[in-house]
Amino acid sequence: MTAYWAAHALLPTGLAADVRFDIDDGRFTAVLPGQPQGDAHRLPGVVLPGLANCHSHAFHRALRGRTHTGGGTFWTWRDGMYDVAAQLDPDSYLRLVRATYAEMALAGITSVGEFHYLHHAPGGRPYDDPNAMGEALRQAARDAGVRLTLLDTCYLAGGLTDDGHEPLSPEQLRFGDGDVEAWADRMQALREDDNTRIGSAIHSVRAVPSEAVPTVVAATGDRPLHAHLSEQRAENDTCVRYYGVTPTRLLHDGGALTARTTAVHATHLTQDDIALLGRRRPQRASAPPPNATWPTASARPADSVTLGRRSAWAATSTR
Helix, strand or coil: CEEEEEEEEEECCEEEEEEEEEEECCEEEEEECCCCCCCCEEEEEEECCCEEEEEECHHHHHHCCCCCCCCCCHHHHHHHHHHHHCCCCHHHHHHHHHHHHHHHHHCCEEEEEEEECCCCCHHHCCCCCCCHHHHHHHHHHHHHCCEEEEEEEECCCCEEECCEEECCCHHHHHHCCCCHHHHHHHHHCCCCECCEEEEEEECCCCCCCHHHHHHHHHHHCCCCEEEEECCCHHHHHHHHHHHCCCHHHHHHHCCCCCCCEEEEECCCCCHHHHHHHHHHCCEEEECCCCCCCCHHHCCCCHHHHHHCCCEEECCCCCC
């Protein structure tokens, strides 16, 4: 057992003095205020609980400092992201993500939700272990000393137009499994361990057709489910023109909005969307855009108050 002591610490009950922390095998066994230091290691300053980054794309770390040329848009930024993704394999992915998670740990983040869609080799060819890229994330988190919720992401289509869903582009092939059943089979082969929790994600209404949403929900079961929601106005408008409903309504009708769901971004919501989310009560995760000058990416935190749910901030590793 290892013991630490802090003159001040923020506990669930509020700010406390003279706090002793007993840790055994990496887990807290006791947190006791009003204790003498004794032989415990002294921690400086005010001790805070570890932070949780609820929405990470760790490989985006390689884009940092490269997203502001000429202002740009979400769509030009995405082209740069594809270029980075094309260069990664399980070994280089492990090195990049381990460094990214180590930076998080140094900043006080002790757990991360990884929105993981970089599944296969370029061209969509599965590795010998179909979850080799996910296993690299698992190892990176353990090496860096952060807990991981691996959100294995369903990504089936290359986009959404007024005529329907487009096939995956060559750059996107490694994100997809061919169909939703193949995604579910691969995702369900992932196993939890003492440092890793498994969940799933719907990349977006662009990438997951409405008929696939119920299968994602069923495969997820009682585990966490995340989804990019209403991040871009263009996506909203196209969804309404093709499906006749907003992205929020589409996910709701597919059974994807529950108290286990985290709606990522949820930036461009209608008043009906806000009311619907308020009834279904998912969490909301808000992240600043890769380029803060983008006029399409301004979040509305006040909506979270209307939703009646907690809102968390996320760092997707580009900033």
